[in-house]
Amino acid sequence: MTSLQTPLYNLSEFPLVYEPAEDTHLFLDALEKDMDNLLQIKPVTICEIGCGSGILITALASIFKNTCCYFCTDINPQACLATKNTALLNKADIECVQMDLTSCLKAQWRFDVIIFNPPYVVTEENEIKGNGLNRAFAGGKKGRIITDKFLKSLVNILSDNGVCYVLFLKDNILVEVEKIMQQNGFCSTVIMERKIPGEHLYICKFNKKH
Amino acid sequence: MKLLTHNMLTSKCIRGVNVGYPLSINASDVRVADVDFNPDFISRMIPKIDWPVLYNAVERLGHVEDLPKETPVNYESNEDFLKKAHHALLEVEIIHGELVCPESGRKFPINNGIPNMLLNEDEI
Numbered sequence: 214m215t216s217l218q219t220p221l222y223n224l225s226e227f228p229l230v231y232e233p234a235e236d237t238h239l240f241l242d243a244l245e246k247d248m249d250n251l252l253q254i255k256p257v258t259i260c261e262i263g264c265g266s267g268i269l270i271t272a273l274a275s276i277f278k279n280t281c282c283y284f285c286t287d288i289n290p291q292a293c294l295a296t297k298n299t300a301l302l303n304k305a306d307i308e309c310v311q312m313d314l315t316s317c318l319k320a321q322w323r324f325d326v327i328i329f330n331p332p333y334v335v336t337e338e339n340e341i342k343g344n345g346l347n348r349a350f351a352g353g354k355k356g357r358i359i360t361d362k363f364l365k366s367l368v369n370i371l372s373d374n375g376v377c378y379v380l381f382l383k384d385n386i387l388v389e390v391e392k393i394m395q396q397n398g399f400c401s402t403v404i405m406e407r408k409i410p411g412e413h414l415y416i417c418k419f420n421k422k423h
Numbered sequence: 424m425k426l427l428t429h430n431m432l433t434s435k436c437i438r439g440v441n442v443g444y445p446l447s448i449n450a451s452d453v454r455v456a457d458v459d460f461n462p463d464f465i466s467r468m469i470p471k472i473d474w475p476v477l478y479n480a481v482e483r484l485g486h487v488e489d490l491p492k493e494t495p496v497n498y499e500s501n502e503d504f505l506k507k508a509h510h511a512l513l514e515v516e517i518i519h520g521e522l523v524c525p526e527s528g529r530k531f532p533i534n535n536g537i538p539n540m541l542l543n544e545d546e547i
Contacts, residue, residue, distance in 0.1 A: 257464060257467045257468060258468075258471070278459075279458075279459045279460075279461040279464060280461060280463070280464050281464070282427060282464075282468070282513075284428065284431075288541055290537075290539065293537045294535065294537065297535065297536065297537065306458060306513075308424065308425055308427070308428045309536075309537050310424070310428065310432065310537065310538050310540055311537060311538065311539040311540060311541050312540040312541055313436075313541065313542075316436040316540075317432050317433055317434065317435075317436055317540040318431055318432065318433065319431055319432065319433045319435075319444055320433075320435075322431045322471070323471075344541070
């Protein structure tokens with residue numbers, strides 16, 4: 214099995230960026246577990262939405278090196294800088310654009326791999342505002358406002374053989390999401406789950422039905 | 424920001440903008456990086472690229488050198504061409520400058536190689 218190392222990072226200059234935590238490590242473990250499948254699709258374009266510290270996409274860049282290009286977005290300007298910094302520390306070459314999800318990508322553009330560790334905490338709707346650290350976790354109703362918006366766009370940004378990995382919390386009611394995605398032409402698989410104090414987390418993989 | 428990234432960005436998310444592509448470029452700081460060449464990767468990227476948009480962008484930055492205006496036939500086996508495409512797509516980087524919406528004139532600043540495409544709520 215190809216092992217996925219946790220990249221070097223230093224957020225000391227970026228106090229408004231989400232510090233990698235249990236959810237981040239679950240994501241890395243899930244990507245490592247699914248690596249043989251990822252290698253098999255021979256991706257050329259990899260994208261992370263809401264890159265934060267940038268360690269997830271940098272970890273993928275350390276595996277796929279110059280066989281792929283790496284693109285990521287975050288609404289938080291400090292997260293974009295932090296990701297560039299993490300990439301540099303690990304000698305990866307990652308493009309980062311400050312934007313909301315993938316709203317400024319041209320219609321025909323597709324990615325082979327998309328990863329998203331969304332703001333998944335159930336909060337009041339009015340906490341989803343601004344571009345600060347609250348945006349890294351505040352998910353509004355069911356903790357799904359941002360995830361649902363993203364998943365709605367997935368059909369237009371994922372290549373036909375592509376795969377998308379998203380993190381969910383038990384409170385997000387994943388079965389509801391899986392049902393909607395099924396109707397939208399996607400298969401879904403939970404590839405890893407983990408209980409940590411106060412949270413039950415899942416990594417779900419989506420791909421287009423053929 | 425690499426010109427590969429420029430090739431995929433639009434300002435269509437602005438209310439009233441239909442296509443928003445390609446974005447114009449005003450660059451004040453352009454650097455040429457040294458990126459490992461992978462002919463197989465570049466060859467697989469070419470079909471995804473809007474070539475005239477790439478050509479015009481690289482020309483605008485004064486780095487067109489002898490990049491062809493059109494992709495040659497059988498480019499997969501044309502290493503000389505793939506190297507030029509690699510250079511234009513991955514090595515020419517805009518560090519500071521701005522992208523401009525072709526329809527509304529809205530400017531998007533690029534600082535430290537990162538374009539800021541975030542819109543205000545009243546623009547969406």
